[in-house]
Amino acid sequence: MRKLTIGFLVAMGISASDLGAEPFGIWLTETGRTGAYLHVEVAPCKGNRTLLCGYIHETFKTPHTEIVGRPIFWDLEQVSANQWVNGRVWDAENRKVYWAKVTLHKTELRVEGCLGILCDGQSWKRVR
Template sequence: MRIRGLLVATVLCASLGTAAFADPILGTWQVEPDHKGQIGLVVIRRCGEAFCGRVMEVFDRAGTSVVTRSMGRDLFWDLKANGNGQYSGGQVWVPLHDRVYDAKARLKGDRLIVRGCIGPVCDGQTWNRVD
């Protein structure tokens, strides 16, 4: 009986620890409209010790769900938390150019500034939290 109680307590502490240490970057984000006016939803999740962001859904200007080549693909991967809402060290795929760049991001409340860089030259978007 005592071992069973210890096991239950261990499982509860482990599950509470995971929730307590959930990173604020995790969740669903709406990206800026692309050159066609399409808006994507990206889900950011843990990938090992880093973060990945996958395109889960895309909508056209009228709000209709559409299928694109980026759906189901990771837009970025290997992004690592540096503290104070700063992330770096990963790679980002830019569908418009079909190229991969060095990635970094900065979290400011419910906005995530995602940047792709070649050396010191960076460009990017501001994403808004959906959930």
């Protein structure tokens, strides 16, 4: 049965990495207006392992090292194989909190903050 499943997936052009793609790991944010950027560790939330969180792992080109360890997004619920919604995201530049959604693409993690129907965000690249 396993050979049949793998054969079917190969025939459909689906790789094993597409099936097992997860957002977990360290991600590089886009550079902000001041030139600062972050490495964010994406992992299950510490208080509820069924939800997705992102914690600031390291800061670059900023004196604000006190934010290391702080959640940058939290409590996102998985609604499909590659999308999480209904959480919150903290904008490190303006220090405000918005509704969040995260979408995993092949080579990036799209992290968006929303105010009503208006959303904006960043596309992060995987570090590891």
